[in-house]
């Protein structure tokens with residue numbers, strides 16, 4: 447593995463750094479980032495839940511809005527669900543499945559991530575990482 451700018455080569459897979467592993471605290475703020483697929487630019491986010499980094503497209507299945515009104519705040523008060531701040535749809539942080547609210551049984555679109563050498567990496571070859579945003583509580 448080698449680090450080159452903000453990109454890391456992991457075996458034969460080219461992965462992009464979303465953030466350091468330490469940035470994602472269980473139940474804490476997430477990291478917002480932007481990805482590109484072809485000519486489409488999409489908002490996304492990463493959080494930590496049950497010890498693992500998870501990442502999703504930041505688009506509620508109800509009306510397509512971004513989930514966080516307060517930037518990078520994705521969890522409900524109990525830190526059990528990812529919540530859409532607009533109308534309260536709740537998603538399972540493990541797989542993005544809709545659990546409660548007006549999400550029409552449609553979940554969040556998950557992005558492939560892994561953690562290596564203290565970094566959270568986007569590993570999907572369908573998307574390019576464009577930029578990241580970190581916030582403090």
Ligand code: FES
Pocket residue numbers: 506507508509510511530531532533534535547548549
């Ligand atoms: S836009 Fe997310 S619950 Fe309505």
